[in-house]
Amino acid sequence: MSIEKVKDNVYAITDGSTRGNVAAYVLPTQIVFVDSGMHIPLIKKFREYIEKETGKKASTLFITHEHGDHVFGNQIFEDCEIITSELANEAMIKSKQNDWTPINIEEWKKNAEDPTALEGLQIVFPNKTFADEYEMVDGDVKIIVKRTGGHTEGSSYVYCPNYKVMFGGDNLFNHSFPWGGTPTADPLKWIKALEEYLSLDVEHYIPGHGSTSDKKPLEEFRAYLNKVVTLMQDMFVEGKSEEEILEAADKIGYYPPRREQWKALTLKRWYDVVLN
Numbered sequence: 001m002s003i004e005k006v007k008d009n010v011y012a013i014t015d016g017s018t019r020g021n022v023a024a025y026v027l028p029t030q031i032v033f034v035d036s037g038m039h040i041p042l043i044k045k046f047r048e049y050i051e052k053e054t055g056k057k058a059s060t061l062f063i064t065h066e067h068g069d070h071v072f073g074n075q076i077f078e079d080c081e082i083i084t085s086e087l088a089n090e091a092m093i094k095s096k097q098n099d100w101t102p103i104n105i106e107e108w109k110k111n112a113e114d115p116t117a118l119e120g121l122q123i124v125f126p127n128k129t130f131a132d133e134y135e136m137v138d139g140d141v142k143i144i145v146k147r148t149g150g151h152t153e154g155s156s157y158v159y160c161p162n163y164k165v166m167f168g169g170d171n172l173f174n175h176s177f178p179w180g181g182t183p184t185a186d187p188l189k190w191i192k193a194l195e196e197y198l199s200l201d202v203e204h205y206i207p208g209h210g211s212t213s214d215k216k217p218l219e220e221f222r223a224y225l226n227k228v229v230t231l232m233q234d235m236f237v238e239g240k241s242e243e244e245i246l247e248a249a250d251k252i253g254y255y256p257p258r259r260e261q262w263k264a265l266t267l268k269r270w271y272d273v274v275l276n
């Protein structure tokens with residue numbers, strides 16, 4: 001694990017060691033963390049390191065969305081306010097009932113690259129939710145959290161205008177094809193979210209996966225998404241079949257996905273939304 005000092009008062013882990021990226025914003029009197037990754041011992045170390053380094057205490061954990069690789073370290077922040085959107089919280093509750101069963105968790109532990117990553121895992125739910133937007137002020141520093149949808153319907157970003165830093169969660173997979181195959185993924189909302197991100201005064205974007213960046217990877221991804229959506233709409237009007245449309249969409253050049261099966265599932269989901 002390497003802890004990256006994004007700039008004064010902002011730290012992140014983006015090297016993949018925690019699976020989903022995590023970040024810490026150091027405010028005048030407290031530390032705010034964003035996402036908790038999927039590696040409990042490393043998240044514990046991260047929190048301890050930032051608290052020691054700054055002499056301040058963690059008060060809050062914002063969760064960008066409900067996926068396990070962004071919430072399985074929540075137990076390290078049990079004493080904090082854990083805040084997410086209502087929709088992300090509902091989706092977490094559903095996942096606990098359907099997917100995060102003891103049997104599945106045992107299976108993930110066995111197959112994890114680091115067998116200690118999920119040792120002692122307890123699913124800890126957020127203890128505070130918001131519908132669409134949440135604001136936090138500490139001295140002259142403000143944190144704005146806003147739900148946009150895109151990767152999932154409950155997906156939010158966490159923006160600090162003072163530090164000019166934004167954590168985009170899984171609406172940003174810098175330099176790789178995103179996972180967009182979840183049942184609530186929406187490419188049209190995703191494009192709108194990217195436009196909003198690009199309109200903000202931001203110097204450093206922290207993605208859910210991949211490395212911290214300027215605006216460039218966002219512009220590339222927005223252009224790609226626009227191309228896919230336009231192609232799907234145009235070919236549909238021309239009377240092409242779903243198979244032909246998905247085949248053509250697959251040929252539009254972009255970065256490869258982290259997992260091979262992601263691309264076809266994502267394009268299929270986008271097709272269903274765009275041509276619904």
Ligand SMILES: [Zn+2]
Pocket residue numbers: 065067151170
């Ligand atoms: Zn995700």
